[in-house]
Amino acid sequence: MIEFDHVTRTYGEKPAVTDLSLAIHRGELFALLGPNGAGKTTTIKMLVGLLRPTHGTVRICGHDVRKDPRAAHLHTGYVPDEPTLYDKLTGREFLWFIADMFGMSRHVAEGKIAREIEHFELAEFADDLAESYSLGMKQRLVFAAALLHDPDVLVLDEPMVGLDPRSVRIVKDLLRARTQEGMTVFMSTHTLAMAEEMADRVGIMVRGQLRFLGTIAELRDQMAVETTSLENLYLELTTARPAALPPAGS
């Protein structure tokens, strides 16, 4: 569903992502981890079409994000780290706008909007202007908008920022249910506990290179430790000297 094929992105002379090759399959929840400046946000932006790779190809459901962005976006839902809404639209109006952009018929859109309003418990403020929303309310609305068209691929950038524990539980339950139904989730997060709890596979990016790709158990095997948390494994991996660790897949 998601393919990174030898993707490189440089900012001037400095490489932000180096030769990333990665495939994420249908129904998989993939968590991308890494320290600040590792290249996670760059990877996400290339995936959703905001940035073009310097080299290589990014595909979503077989569509090249660069050559055929509209087709790729039709399959994609995106939740950015900073939610963007129209201040002068209500939550419900925003969802209608998104539904119209995805070409949903009136009847179908009505049902799906009602569904997502219920899922994310937006009913209380769905008809208030977005300018009055707190950060958590905005994040929930953006989630609802991203899932409205039942995307094949959901891209999340720091999804839990601003969410209270109840909203975090709603999101987790929803992600579990949707991945079981076949949706692919690509998530960038600093919340290691969430990655440990939810992810089928994790990727750890350090200085633009994918240093590890696999399950938590495989990470423990690779680091030759038996019982330790993802936090300890992560810190071990991201603070080691680059020469000491080969890129993932080598």
Added chain:
Amino acid sequence: MAGGGIRATHSGTCRLISPEMESQVFSRLRVTIAWETLRAMLTGARLRLALVVLLSLVFWGSLYGLFVEGFLFLESIHAEVISLLFNAFFSSLMVMLVFSTGILLYGSMYCSPEARLLLTLPTRAEAIFSHKFHEAMWFSSWGFVLLGSPMLVAYGVVRGSPWTYYLLLLPFMVAFVMIPATIGGICCMAVVAWLGRLRVHALAIMVTLVFAGGAWLGWSLLGAGGPGGGTTEWFDQVLARLAVAEQKFLPSWWLSSGLLEAAREAPRPDLRLAALLESLKFLAVIVSNGMLLQLLARGLARSSYRSGYSQLVGEVPARRQRRIAWIDQALSAAGTDAGRPLRLLLVKDLRLFRRDVSQWSQFLIFFGLLGLYFFNLRSFNYNLAYASMISFLNLAVAGLILSTFTTRFVYPMISLEGRRFWILGLLPVHRDQIVWSKFLFSFIGGLLPCCGLLWLSDSMLGIPRSLLWVHEACCVVLCMGLSGIAVGLGARMPDLREPSSAKIAAGFGGTLCLVLSSLFIMSVVIVAAVPTHLAMASRAFGGGGPPPTGLLGWASGPQGTAASLVAVGVLGVIATFLPLELGLRAFRRLEP
């Protein structure tokens, strides 16, 4: 939580929509946002809305009256000059529209969160361009409509134009605006796509060239080298220089020609029809060229918008190491230890001002233009009464420009400390010192440009020294009062949660600040001007006879001048210390 079960994939429920549907979706979005914005203003910002409507009507009416008088005067001496004036006016507006739309589109297409949202939806790049273009065009063209419509309506009234002329005004204006606005959009996308990192330099060069060209034209029009303005020879020279705007390939020429044809009054129906058809021909030329440019712009958006956006987002911002400026070091070190906290707060605000391009660039542009106007006052001959009147009007203008800055930038200063209030709150600084530092920053910052510009104005007008010092004294009072009003009201009605200074200034407090500032300026100028003009008038009507006696003699003499200065001083003290006291009391009690 509801859910579960096999969910239909997207392909059963969503699809790529047609360009027409996309256009409709964006239109609905714009209409909804505009309606909601208007509703919010009607319910929450009535004072501001009423003020805007009222002042716009006053402005429109005043311009209309001026233009009617102007056209009557010009028609009586040189009817062809109107064509030249139209061409010059529309061609200069055309240049301004190119820049303003280009800059607005750059911000909305490449730097806004909305652009980021739309680029991640299955939206056509050219549809995003069209959506942002509509917004930018409305924002940048309202000034053209506000300035152009009274002129054009006045012309029609003076010429006794047929009703079809008035019907064609709006189509002509809208069609015309489309052309420079689209050119601005094309330039914006082209600069981003092809110049990349050099775009800032390219913009700076373009602005410099346009400014230099405009300054040269203005200088040559008004005549360098001394007085001489107002004579017939000077007028003919001005007209000859304005003829550069009469180029048949310029859209401004099509517009002015079309409007002049539409305005022509003909004695016979067949001649009226011929004039109307000729006018419609020009309208068709404007519309067709506008549509062609739109096609080109949409094609450019389709091919370059996403790549340009990626290029911009992928730029590494240049790192600039900031050292402590010498002025900051000097200000921090000067004076006693007791006043050091106040000086440090001043230094902080000065540093923020220097690093905020939007503030000091507007400051430079407005006061720079005022300086350019004052400098060219010497091109005309005046008698003393006329020069005195202009000098007081210039005092009012300088005050009004300063009041826009104090309302827009000084009034929100206390509010903008909101997010950093915890820093100030923990420092060993009394809250009063925070308020006084803002006042001193505003007062000192406004004093130099206003007093300097007024000195320039009076020198160009040949005002006597005694009157010049009266003006300077009034200027000091104005700076003090305007700073007191802005800082005092800002401390009295802070909005610590709002991060945007524009929104803070646009609220009730900002509007009140602007209104009170305007009333204060008018009061000071009128009180100061009365004795001077009584003296001028009595000399003018006395015809060399004995000086006036009684109240008129007192008011127009030195005692009257002294009394008016005292009154101005009292007004200044009230305007400064009353709002400051109210603000200080409220600020001491404030719990953020």
